[in-house]
Amino acid sequence: MTALHGLKVLDLSRVLAGPWAGQLLGDLGADVVKVERPGAGDDTRVWGPPWVQAQDTDDRQAAYFQCANRNKRSVAIDLATPEGQAQVRALAAKADVVLENFKVGGLKGYGLDYDSLKAINPKLVYCSITGFGQTGPYAPRAGYDFLIQGMGGLMSLTGRADGEEGAGPQKVGVALVDIMTGLYATIAVLAALQHRDRTGEGQHIDLALLDVQVATLANQAANYLSSGTAPRRLGNAHPNIVPYQDFPTADGDMILAIGNDGQFARFCAIAGKPEWATDERFATNPARVANRAVLIPLMRQTTVMRTTAEWIAALEAEAVPCGPINRLDQVFADPQVVSRGMKIEMQHDAFGAVPLVGSPIRLSATPVQYRIAPPMLGEHTAQVLADWLGGAVTTA
Structure with missing residues (x-):
């Protein structure tokens, strides 16, 4: 038995922050259904090379997509059609959680915003992930990890110090704000589910990449707020500890x-x-x-x-x-990393053994399980309709 066995998550998100949260919930045992555009799917399916390539066909998926979409079932639904909207509403009526990262107000015209879905499922936990949140002067803007690293102060702290060769602001080498936002989203969802289990009431989670970036400035933010002096770039040095x-x-x-x-x-x-x-x-x-x-x-x-x-x-x-x-080849050959099982393989019907990074979560009673390899687009549409809806709503 997994920790979140029986939890149903409807994942309307794409790219990284939302899918990261969905994958984490899936790793912990939730039934995560990923809703994607027919014919195209999540943008990251084509963010390659490198690719995971089938041996006997032209089928391929970007390695980027693989990193955030295991333990999910993919359904292809066109949200722009009335039939597709009805289908998602029917799935939401059965869901415990909805994850979405559309622009503010982007789902309202489809009748898939929080208020619309709350009316049919009052216990629903609905998590909205945006660049700048649901309120404030920047709310309508699109937000991207690189942009937020700059706006949120991280790049002012990262890079060689002024006066050194190669000095200047530098982004982190992975989309760290997206990853951190996915983690915060997961924490918020679990907290909201605990509240729902006590009260029977769902709620809306408003999560912004910029808020997350500012919150995770941690000691650097505290240094500034305490001193009034903005920290400067120190390369690999620490502002408070030497050496x-x-x-x-x-x-x-x-x-x-x-x-x-x-x-x-x-x-x-x-x-x-x-x-x-x-x-x-x-x-x-x-x-x-x-x-x-x-x-x-x-x-x-x-x-x-x-x-x-x-x-x-x-x-x-x-x-x-x-x-x-x-280097990463040395990381994955490190005996500690090998011992902890941080490189895994999952069997995929099209691609064979797919290499992935394992979960760092170690639960003694309800360990993480790797059940579903990152899916093909729409691979589970019929299966999910049968499981969740008894096949009552036709495919859009």
């Missing part, structure tokens, strides 16, 4: 993540510089932050004297947090 960044080695680079004075003292002993640990400029973290411009060059001159492997072996033996900077 906590990358350092060159004899054959590459490594990361030091020293979080307290004891760890720093142990590093100094291993590095052959025990005097640093008692130097008043470096003995405490506040002193190291104030004197980072002096300490970091001294450390860099020392770290280049050994290889990455030599440093990591010596530092790990003394419980000094450190690690390599891995």
